[in-house]
Amino acid sequence: MRFGSPYSLLLAVLAGQSVFSGVLAAGQADKAGDTVVADIHTDSKTPESPAKAADALPEVLQLTGGNFKEKIAKGYWIVKHHSPQCPHCLAVAPTWKKVVNHYTTTPVSPDLGATYTQAYPLNFGDLDCLAYGDTCAEFGVVSWPWFNVFKDGKKVDSFEKTERTFETLSAFVDKQIDEIKSNKVDKTKKKAVPAVTTTPNPTGESLPLDTERFTKLITTTRDAWLVKFYAPWCGHCQAMAPAWAELGKEMKAELNIGEVNCEAEKRLCKDLKIKGYPTILYFQNGERVEYDGLRGMGDLVSYARKAVDSGVKEITDEEFKALEKKGDMEVAFVYFYDHAAVSEDFSALDRLTLNLIGHAPIYKTKDPLMSTRFRIFAWPKLMVVREGKPSYYNALAPHDMRDYGRVLNWMKSVWLPIVPELTAANSHQIMNNHIVVLGILNREKADDFTLAKKELKEAAMEFMTQRAEEETAERKRLRDAKQLRLEEAEDRNDDRAIKAAKNTRIDVSRKKEVHFAWVDGIFWERWVRTTYGVNVKEDGARIIINDEDHKLYWDTNTEGGAITPSRSRILATLGDVLSKSPSIPAKSTSSSIERVFLWFKSGSNGHPWAAIIFFLVAILGLAFWGRGKIRRKAAGYFRLDGKEGILGGLGVGGPAGGKVD
Structure with missing residues (x-):
């Protein structure tokens, strides 16, 4: 053990106090849920080792008094201050290990391959306050374990809860990630005024992407990209290749176009859960949506242009009337808001736009004339207009409008026109269960x-x-x-x-x-x-x-x-x-065998026990029938005019005589 300062020496002396002093300190600490630095003790009994599951995880980065300030000088650092002799520190160690492992190995979302520490300037570390007590004291550590958050070398937050579970610690880390995201957005907005952002797709071509370029250009940015995932041996990919190359030229200076060879980038495609070739994904603002339309040149360009123009637009009553009069707006969503709207409301609205590409535009308005026309008396309110007929999303409170999954499910149920065209993309939604x-x-x-x-x-x-x-x-x-x-x-x-x-x-x-x-x-x-x-x-x-x-x-x-x-x-x-x-x-539209199966399926839904009994009886009947057939064959004859004979089924009215409806 080394002593970096008189403060560290004092800690070591205190650590050697009597067992009686240690017991007193432990008792006081248990009431508060922390181990107090000034009353630390040693005990002849060593605490139990952490859970076996945590033992298998990689160790958290150990910081020292010498490199601490240098390490935390850049980015966000969440540091656990602890002592190897502190019972509470030993108890929380396996949980802390799991939390750190989660954010260093788990992708930001199931759609993207980069982990949290890869996507954001987020780092984790441990500092032993028994060895480097002066460094801990400098940053206000008064009890162990203590979690501090540092941003570019400055302390900005602390974890103050006494309950240190995986859930509470993860929630604390998520809070810091949200802060990183908001700072990223603020910086983008500030830079957008003096300097114009880089022009998308400046060369007018589809850019080949490997894992490194994909992470740098897509995962860690909010830029819009339309990306094709393919395999060189795939016939459909080869057939689509000329149209995709033309798409790159057509969208020059409008939208980034890329392509990933899944034979060369197998890990990336696996992380993105690519299950078939070609797969086309549109990425924007850290979210993604799959394109499932036709793959002709015109279809791809049409989708790409709608994607570029997919943001939430402000609209007035006069402008909306002009769109209705024009006659080409079959479906449109409108979000009504007033002066009480907050940034979280608009952020939740922006998340929805990605899924609406190719289906319907979404507008927002605070025009009182439009609210009066559609009888809006409470805000916020989400409305869909289909062929001039309005209907509304049923939200009981403002926070219900931020329920992404629920709102999106409602939108999917109403985003088709009243009489849509049946296509390969929407056939299941239209035909099934209706x-x-x-x-x-x-x-x-x-x-x-x-x-x-x-x-x-x-x-x-x-x-x-x-x-x-x-x-x-x-x-x-x-x-x-x-x-x-x-x-x-x-x-x-x-x-x-x-x-x-x-x-x-x-x-x-x-x-x-x-x-x-x-x-x-x-x-x-x-x-x-x-x-x-x-x-x-x-x-x-x-x-x-x-x-x-x-x-x-x-x-x-x-x-x-x-x-x-x-x-x-x-x-x-x-x-x-x-x-x-x-x-x-x-x-x-089905064969006889399919009709029997459908009949049995529909019957089993309403009467499951009757269906089971019928199924068992049918099996027994087939067994007896098969047994009798074997005996007849053993007797050395068969019927020429029966169902099993040469002439069976070929007469008028038989199964081969034509389709029976």
Whole structure:
């Protein structure tokens, strides 16, 4: 042991005091949750070793009195001041080790590969105050263990809680990371005034990225990048390569374009959870979103331009009316705020923009005229306008507007137009779990296409109005029934019945959701023809009502003819299909085996025990049938006209005779 100063010598002398003094000090320290420096003691019994899990972790950097100031002179440092003889220090050591290991090995997010200490100027260290007591005293350490935060050599914060768990210490570290982020943003804003930021994509090409360049240019910056992850042997990647090169030229000085060879950068692609090639990701402000659209040149450029213009824009009522009048704004989100809005509200709003690229723009406004027009009387408020019809996000308090996951889920449920075009990117969202009124249209006949789309949209709007009226009427009926029960209970002075009536919930029965959409019957000709038997070039525009969950569809109206793009025919047919006993027969898009599986699946959802019994009976039946078949073969004969014979199934009406709907 060495003594850096008289203060250190005094600590060593105090450390050799009697056991009685040590016990007194320990008792006083236990009350406060700390070990007091002036009353430290030694004990003949050594404390138990830390947890085995922590033993396997790397040691925290040990600082000394000689290098302490030099180390903490740059960046953020979180330092634990301790003594090797302090019971509380020994107790917290394994937890502190886990905390440090978490921030030095865990990526900033599942999307990005850099750890916290790589992405931010964040460092961790330990300082032994028994050996370097003068250094600890200089920075106000009065008890052990003590956690100080240093920024560029100056102490800026301390951990003052007595509960030193992984959660509390992690929360303390997260607080410092938030401070680093805010300082980074402030510096960016200050530098933005005198100096213009570097022009994106100055050479007009796709920049090859390795791990080092990716971390430097994307992970640790807030810059926007559209990056392709590929493999040289991938056929789809090779086919897309010319379009990607042209995209780089097209977005010169507008958006950074990059590419990562996952064969050469396997660790980076693994950290980013790349599961297929090519994968296209858009990065901005430390967040990312995957592009899942078509990969043609025009599609890529369209997405890239929307990404560049994806920020939250301030708008007035007059400007919004002009966009509505223009007619090309099918869906738009509007955030209403007032003078009480704080920076956290706008930060939460900015996070949402990345996921809205290619779906809908988002605006913010404090224009009183716009608030009056859309009947906004409380702020903040988030609204979506679809085809001129507004609906609102249900937030009970301002902090609910900052619930990123909840707000985004709501946006995803309403960001499609009332009658969207069915594409490869949105097909699952539109078709799954819904009844879909699908218009199969011909874009080549412009007038017919416009008229058919208008009729489909009018039918959708009328259906939505009908559904809303039905829900309102049902809710009113339930409320009237509740009020009647309450009045009857009050007349009888029945307290239990009164309480039960008051607790009755008004639950409107959930109905099968119905979506409307249209598909380009020329572009998707093969799929439309093989699935629904429709050829728009010969048959003209047609309407199909599809139930993807049960692999069923309806292509005839109540009169037996084809469903044409007429709102009256669409609504009449849809009403029949949604009734409990539809008169129009359904057709199937699946095979016989698939239909049996779907029937069994739907039955098992409502009656699981009955399904299990049926399954066991079916297995036993197959077993007996197979056993009998083996015996017949053993007898030396078989039936030529049976199902298993040569002639089986080839007659009229057999399985090979044609598709049975």
